[in-house]
Structure formats: structure tokens, C-alpha cells
Amino acid sequence: MLSLDVLSVAMALEGVLIAIALGGLVLLRMWLVARAHRVEAGVAALEPQLHHWLVEDTPPDAIVRALRALPTYVAFRSVARLATGYLTFERQQRLAPLLRHETWVREVLNGGESLLWWRRFDAARLLSIVGGPDDAPLVASLLSDTSPAVRLVAIDAAARLGGALVDFELATLPSRQDAVQQYQYAALGRHPAAVVAAVEARLTPLETPQRLTTWIDAAAALAHPSVLWRVRDMALHPDPNVRLHVARALRRQPEPETVPVLLRLLQDDDWRVRAQAARALGALRATSAALPLARAVRDRAWWVRYRAALALAQIGGSARGELLLVARGDDLLARDMAKLVAGLSSAAVVEMSEV
Amino acid sequence: MADFLHGPWFVDLVRTADLAILWYMLLVNSFFALLLVLAAPQLFAHWRFGSEDVLARSLTSSAVPRVSILVPAYNEAVTIVDSLRALLTLQYPYFEVILVNDGSKDETMQVLVDAYDLYEVPPAVMRRLRTERVKAYYRSRTWTKLLVVDKHNGGKADSLNVALDAARFPYVLACDADTLIEPDALLRLARPFLFDQKIAAVGGTIRVVNSCTVQEGRVTEARVDHRWLSGIQTVEYLRAFLFGRLGWNLLGGNLIISGAFGLFRRDYLTEILGYATSTVTEDFELIVRLQRHLREQDIAAKVVFIPDPVAWTEVPTSVAVFGRQRERWHRGLIATMVAHRQVLFNPKYGATGLIAMPYFLFAELLAPVVEATGLVITVLCTMAGILSVRFAVAFFIAAYLFGTLLSLAAILMEEVSFHRYRRPADTARLLWFAFIEPFGFRQITVWFRLKAFYKFLKGDHSWGRMRREGFGATTPASTSASAGL
Numbered sequence: 086m087l088s089l090d091v092l093s094v095a096m097a098l099e100g101v102l103i104a105i106a107l108g109g110l111v112l113l114r115m116w117l118v119a120r121a122h123r124v125e126a127g128v129a130a131l132e133p134q135l136h137h138w139l140v141e142d143t144p145p146d147a148i149v150r151a152l153r154a155l156p157t158y159v160a161f162r163s164v165a166r167l168a169t170g171y172l173t174f175e176r177q178q179r180l181a182p183l184l185r186h187e188t189w190v191r192e193v194l195n196g197g198e199s200l201l202w203w204r205r206f207d208a209a210r211l212l213s214i215v216g217g218p219d220d221a222p223l224v225a226s227l228l229s230d231t232s233p234a235v236r237l238v239a240i241d242a243a244a245r246l247g248g249a250l251v252d253f254e255l256a257t258l259p260s261r262q263d264a265v266q267q268y269q270y271a272a273l274g275r276h277p278a279a280v281v282a283a284v285e286a287r288l289t290p291l292e293t294p295q296r297l298t299t300w301i302d303a304a305a306a307l308a309h310p311s312v313l314w315r316v317r318d319m320a321l322h323p324d325p326n327v328r329l330h331v332a333r334a335l336r337r338q339p340e341p342e343t344v345p346v347l348l349r350l351l352q353d354d355d356w357r358v359r360a361q362a363a364r365a366l367g368a369l370r371a372t373s374a375a376l377p378l379a380r381a382v383r384d385r386a387w388w389v390r391y392r393a394a395l396a397l398a399q400i401g402g403s404a405r406g407e408l409l410l411v412a413r414g415d416d417l418l419a420r421d422m423a424k425l426v427a428g429l430s431s432a433a434v435v436e437m438s439e440v
Numbered sequence: 441m442a443d444f445l446h447g448p449w450f451v452d453l454v455r456t457a458d459l460a461i462l463w464y465m466l467l468v469n470s471f472f473a474l475l476l477v478l479a480a481p482q483l484f485a486h487w488r489f490g491s492e493d494v495l496a497r498s499l500t501s502s503a504v505p506r507v508s509i510l511v512p513a514y515n516e517a518v519t520i521v522d523s524l525r526a527l528l529t530l531q532y533p534y535f536e537v538i539l540v541n542d543g544s545k546d547e548t549m550q551v552l553v554d555a556y557d558l559y560e561v562p563p564a565v566m567r568r569l570r571t572e573r574v575k576a577y578y579r580s581r582t583w584t585k586l587l588v589v590d591k592h593n594g595g596k597a598d599s600l601n602v603a604l605d606a607a608r609f610p611y612v613l614a615c616d617a618d619t620l621i622e623p624d625a626l627l628r629l630a631r632p633f634l635f636d637q638k639i640a641a642v643g644g645t646i647r648v649v650n651s652c653t654v655q656e657g658r659v660t661e662a663r664v665d666h667r668w669l670s671g672i673q674t675v676e677y678l679r680a681f682l683f684g685r686l687g688w689n690l691l692g693g694n695l696i697i698s699g700a701f702g703l704f705r706r707d708y709l710t711e712i713l714g715y716a717t718s719t720v721t722e723d724f725e726l727i728v729r730l731q732r733h734l735r736e737q738d739i740a741a742k743v744v745f746i747p748d749p750v751a752w753t754e755v756p757t758s759v760a761v762f763g764r765q766r767e768r769w770h771r772g773l774i775a776t777m778v779a780h781r782q783v784l785f786n787p788k789y790g791a792t793g794l795i796a797m798p799y800f801l802f803a804e805l806l807a808p809v810v811e812a813t814g815l816v817i818t819v820l821c822t823m824a825g826i827l828s829v830r831f832a833v834a835f836f837i838a839a840y841l842f843g844t845l846l847s848l849a850a851i852l853m854e855e856v857s858f859h860r861y862r863r864p865a866d867t868a869r870l871l872w873f874a875f876i877e878p879f880g881f882r883q884i885t886v887w888f889r890l891k892a893f894y895k896f897l898k899g900d901h902s903w904g905r906m907r908r909e910g911f912g913a914t915t916p917a918s919t920s921a922s923a924g925l
Contacts, residue, residue: 267503
């Protein structure tokens, strides 16, 4: 049984902890308020220099000097906020070499090899703004960091470095989850020259279907004609998943030769392929596809009916006429879908077709 | 009577019960302390991950998943325009909103038609789940992201199933019509997807909106209500979300994603046939079923909670409404535990079977029984002289201080991380409510949770009537919108 002595000790301990918590709350609030004021003051001090640079195109040296006068964490937070909120990629490129050798920048970047993940995280964030070719080894290590947050931000840092890390990034792509792949495609897309050749080399039927779908998605994100030609050659691949990704990617290739390939995919056995083919035909405004698309509105799969009807509305003109004909037809499911889409505003058609 | 109370077998029985209750409290409180310890580093991590620049990168990226927001609404005419506007103007690149009017008896449907310029469209949606009959589907001329479904009354779960059927996107966010979601909350909620994790569901924090300043469906200033019932619930919610659920992430058996604000993979929900219509706590039941499904199908997807996406909800301000809510929650807990009893202590279900379900059985389901029994025994024994008064008082003080310490820890974590309550007066109120919570509020909660056992045994499946006050300040914009101007 618990003795009174044990309870007394527990009460005393709890009392002390409560007192510490209360004292901590007061001190913390004072510290937070002071810190917030310092950050706000720092950002306010930067604003006139930023204005001069952005509006009057004066040299950014004054910004560098203003940042130098701030405590490290204030300077870092201010730059992070500026970079994502105000500065274009080109402006960041002009500012980066001036900042790269500042003491406070070196201090943050030294955290890139720290055992503490949040210091590596901050280093990756700053590298995504000021990183240069010399930082490639550090960025490579951050790209394979144990913390997923660090890895994610390092993708942006790698994107700054041009082609140096392309092979490294492409090697990691197939093992990533969809969302991270999308993030990487966007980052890689900033350096098409280096990436196009690398992706093109990987787009061969010898690849496994899973890896092939990754390269097809990368090609779609790049939207470069030469890689998309390679993608089109995969349209007859025996794996339906590959054909699905091909159909999705081809909406980025507005060439006359693409339409017959997509029309063939519109007849595919897999409804997912048919739906994506219909969507691609709409995105390409393929007027010649109006009749096959009108037939696809009568498909047994809901998604195919939906995508085909949207495609007809997106193409417009005679295709819209076909849609209205379906809306007056005998097939109940097709009629409902055609009526639904025909009644949408053009803004809604664009929005629903895109996502 | 005195002889009976001093009989040797009774004394032994009481001492054994007393000892069991003491051990129970020690174990449960230790577990709470463990959750607190596990939550602290995660809270720090999420606070850092939520930096503005990292968030801004996600917003401009095409990587975030497409999300259909499912909103069941029943008699929500007072708040629906504001809450729907808040949803439609979320900072998120790809989403749609599917609002289901569950046969409301008030003007909910008419208010929606007027405010959002709705027109009827053909029923061209996929039907995969069995639900009550749908009357009509509507789209909006002014908001392309909006689909409204008008259906016969079938309950919240049934409405969510209708919305799930109509959803186009691979992820669905279930939220209540009376919940105000912060503009960047969905973006924050999508963060785990960018962290290379296979995710089945993500939950965010629910905070109390009572007394906050609300403009155009947005909370512009977080305040703590001065009324004791809603004020104490504010502390209770902080405690539940900031360390309760966060702590469960590391234990691997997160069983609660609030029905008012949770993101799910749609295909997993359709595989388990959507929400169960027979339960009164469809959110808890859904997660238990989802966790079971993931284990049984050997799917390595996680159910996680992250603290920084915030949705605001109105909590009851009258004891009667509060009681109905707590009684219903507890009845739902009992029903779910009974329905999924084969998961309990079953190693096949991993942390869910071996940690989470036993925790919910002992620390949640049985808590009111143990608490009430402990109180009665202690009072009786003290009166009969079996237990010393000093010991009983010391025990109550120790338990009180421990509970208060947990609340203070939650307030401290809130101050360190998100610091939503900017005014010192609000922090002072939080502290005050943390100190007075054990007096009255706890006992009322225990009473209504005990009533849940009785109602469960009676086979009661009702929800009980809820009353909404509406969100604090109503702006001219929202008034004109609801008038269809």
C-alpha cells in the first residue's frame, strides 16, 4: 500500500514541477515576445534595401550588409522568408554568391554535418537559397539524410546546383512515394538540359514496368519533345500500368502524330488507360477525336465517361455538338454524364479537366 | 451497518479494491506521462517543419495530393455559409468540396442554394456504397470546386458515404460543417505525404472556437472563453491533441483521427465499405476498422497525427448539451470496443491490439467506473475509519496535482510551439481552468460517461440533440452571402 510518506514526496515533487511550469510559462512568454520583436525589426530593417533592389534595381550589397548586422537566426529567417515570398529564382541567383561567404551563412551551413536533424534541416533550407557547385558533396549527403524533412528540402538545394546531382537524384526516384517523386520532377525540371539526356537513356523497354513508369512520369514533367517521342514508343507496352502512364504523359505532346496513338489507347482493354487517353485528347484539343470521344462517353466505366465528356467540352466547337447529341441519346448513364458536363461553365471544365 | 462495515471480509475487500484503484491510477498516470515524453520531441519537429518557407514550397508544388473535402451537414443553416466559404478558399492547389445536406429540417438547403447560386445536375456519380436515397445533386455557378448533394436523412456516417461515392480525388478530408479549417491547414496536413511515408490517414488538431473572433469563416484572433464549461474544454482539447494523440504516433497505434478534421486515402475507405452507419462515433469506429484492415491485408500504411494543421470547432456551453455529447462519445467507445473485441490483446494486430485497444479499454472505457468506485469506496472507508482521513486527503491532492501538471504541460507546449493565444489574459485563463478542472467538470463528465453504459445496455443508438450558437462575430459579407445578395 502506498504510504503517506510516498504520497507526501509525490505531492512535493508535483508542487515543484507545477511551480517550474508556471515560472517557465512567464519567462517563455517574455522571451517569445522579445524574439518576435527582434525578427520583426530585422525584417523591417531589410525592407527599404529590398525595395531599392527590387524596384530601382540597385546592387544588393546593402541587403547583405543589413543581414550582417542581424543575429544569425534572425538573418536566416529573414532570408528564408524573402526567398520564398519575394524573390524570383533569378534574383536569388544574384543574391546567393554575395551571401555564400558571410559568417552567419557559414555558421548555418556548418550545421549540415551536425548530429542534430534540425541543424541539418536549416542547412538544407539555406543551401536551397545560397548553395553553389562547391556544396554538391554536402547536398548529396543531405539528399540521403535519415530525416525525410531534410531530404525533401535538399531536393530544392540540389535543384540549384544544376546537373551535378542529376544521376544521384534519378537513382533515388523509383523508390520514392508518389508525392516525393512529383516534388523531385519539379526540381529536376529546372535543369532540362542535364535531365533530358539522362531520362532518355533510361526510357528503354528493358527497364522493369515499375521503373519505366517513373521515367515516363519524369518525361511528362520535363515535357521535352525528344523524351516524349520515346514515351510514345511505349504505347504498345504489354503492361497496362505502363500504357496508363504513357496515355497520361502524352497530353504534354501537342504533335499531330500523338492523336492516332491516343485514339488507339482509347480502345484499350484497361479502363484506366482509356480514361487517361480521353483526358489527353481533350488537353490536346484533338478535334479529329470528337466521334471516338462521343463513343467513349457511352463507356461502361464511369471514369472513361467522365473524362471523355470533359474532353469533348474542352475541345469545343463540333465536339461540343457531339456532347449535346449524347445528352439527347438513349443511353441513360451517358446522357446524365453529357448533361452534367454540358452544363458546366468553361472555368469548371478547365479546372475539372486539369485535375 | 457499523458491524457490516467493520467485518473482516469487507475490510479485506475494500483494501483490495483500494489497492487496485491506486495501482490503476498509478499505471494510467504513468502512461499519460509517457505520452507526454513521447510527444515533446515530435511537437518540436512539427513546429520546425511548419516553417513558412517550407510550406510555401509545398503550395507552389504539384506534389501535394488531390483532395476531396467531405462535409456532412444537418440543420446547419446558422453556420453553413461561413464554414463553406472557409473551405472553398483554402490555400491548397487541388481540391473539391462535396457538401451533403442530410435531410435538414431547417433552411440549410435553401441558404446554400441562395448563397452559392446552385443549380441541379444529373446524378452522374459513381455509386459504390449503400446509402439513403439521394434527392438531387447541385453544382455552383460561382464556385467550380463545389458539389452539393441533397439526400434523405440517414445520419452523419451515411452522408459521409454519399460524399465518399461522389469524390473524384484519391484522398478525402472528412470535416464537420460547423468546423472552421484554417487556410493553410490542408497544406500542413499534406506534409506527411511529402516526407516519403505511406499514409492511410492523417489527423490534425481541433481547437475550441467559442469566444474567438471569426471573420468570414476565419478565426482572426484566438481567445479563451471566460465561461467555465467551454474554457475547461479548451484546456482539455489542448491536452488531448498536443500530447495525447501526438504521443500515440510513436507507439504506432493511433486510434483517433477526429471526424471533424481527418484526411484519408479514399481507396482504403471504400475497401472497408466506408463509414459504419450503426455507430454513434463513426470516426473512432472507422479508424479501428481501418487499422484492422491494414493489418489483415498486410498494408504498411500509417495512421498519423500532426499538430500544426488546425480546425476550430464550437464546444457545448450548457451542461445538458455537453452531457449528451460526452454520453454519446462514451457509448460509441463501448460499442466499438465490443464490436472489435477480437483485436484486444491480439498480437496479429500489432500495436493496435497490444497497446492501443487495451489502453482504450482500461484508461478510457473503464475510467469512469474506476473513478466513481474509487470515490465511493474512499468516502465510505474514511467514514468507517478503515482509511485514514490524512491519507485520503493526501491521495486526492496528489491526484489533483498530477492532473493539473499534465494540463500545465499541455499549455506550456502550446506556448513553446504554436503560441496561438497571444493575449496574456487568455494564457491566465487557461491556467485558471487547468486548476479548476478537477472540481465539478470531472465529476460531471464521469456521471455522463456512466450513463453511457446504461444507454448502451438499453440499446440506445440516438445522437441526442445538439444546439449551436454560431461563430462569434458575423461580418456584413457573410450576412449578405446568406441572403443571396
